[in-house]
């Protein structure tokens with residue numbers, strides 16, 4: 001199919017982008033890499049009257065470190081993130097998540113910000129952002145604001161962004177020093193959307209017990225799902241097989257409303273999320289040199 005007719009605008013500054021979005025009150029859509037939006041247009045699942053392309057807006061494409069945070073411009077291509085020496089040397093969870101986003105051809109076009117703004121609950125970056133406690137910067141008619149990743153994802157394909165707001169930057173904390181981390185998912189083919197997946201890390205205190213943990217699931221709800229019961233099973237414990245088994249069981253409770261579709265039933269997704277979490281913790285421990 002071909003898209004329904006639309007007007008195309010390619011402004012060369014952010015102010016004009018925001019004005020166009022405001023003037024068209026919900027009938028305009030931002031275009032970044034087009035990897036999700038173009039299929040939606042072609043299938044006529046989205047019918048905006050105006051497409052506002054960010055391609056000519058300068059200053060939205062960068063990867064840098066600032067005050068210990070990884071800072072990524074919204075228009076940075078996913079492939080640029082993957083190849084960034086800053087990411088490669090200091091942000092292993094970001095790198096591993098990126099390697100799981102779609103296929104290399106899609107990553108050449110798809111942007112970091114576009115994936116977050118699209119808010120597919122099976123996508124890797126939303127779960128990554130929640131796991132690492134990222135902050136997302138948006139610019140709109142009232143100026144700039146920062147949104148915690150925890151609050152950014154509202155429901156399926158819906159974010160906290162207002163119709164005239166543009167996501168411009170993402171600020172991502174580093175993993176705690178010495179943290180054990182894992183990013184794991186199961187997809188029918190590598191590069192397809194995951195049936196379920198998990199981004200996790202834990203750090204230990206001087207006594208070897210888990211001091212802090214984050215477990216964020218994707219593909220099992222309308223947004224990334226923070227597995228808080230599972231995190232509590234882990235915190236205060238010495239990492240090991242018995243604890244990881246308790247964490248697996250807790251994930252079954254954390255997953256409330258997984259979707260059923262042609263690829264997997266709700267129960268398969270729930271059980272997959274639990275098993276992937278357990279496996280991820282084993283991988284994380286091994287990578288951190290923790291003997292189990």
Ligand SMILES: Cc1cc2nc3c(=O)[nH]c(=O)nc-3n(C[C@H](O)[C@H](O)[C@H](O)COP(=O)(O)OP(=O)(O)OC[C@H]3O[C@@H](n4cnc5c(N)ncnc54)[C@H](O)[C@@H]3O)c2cc1C
Pocket residue numbers: 029030031032033034035036037038054074100101102103106109110111112113114115116117118122123124125161165166167168191192193194
């Ligand atoms: C074959 C295939 C496989 C894929 N597999 C995966 C996968 O496994 N995992 C995964 O995560 N993704 C997958 N994708 C999607 C891909 O990663 C997209 O790149 C990503 O979802 C959207 O990024 P984009 O830059 O292409 O955004 P676009 O498609 O341009 O936009 C997506 C949506 O976000 C909005 N938007 C974009 N940028 C902004 C902004 N800066 N501010 C406000 N709103 C904005 C748009 O209006 C639109 O609604 C796949 C895509 C294809 C075609």
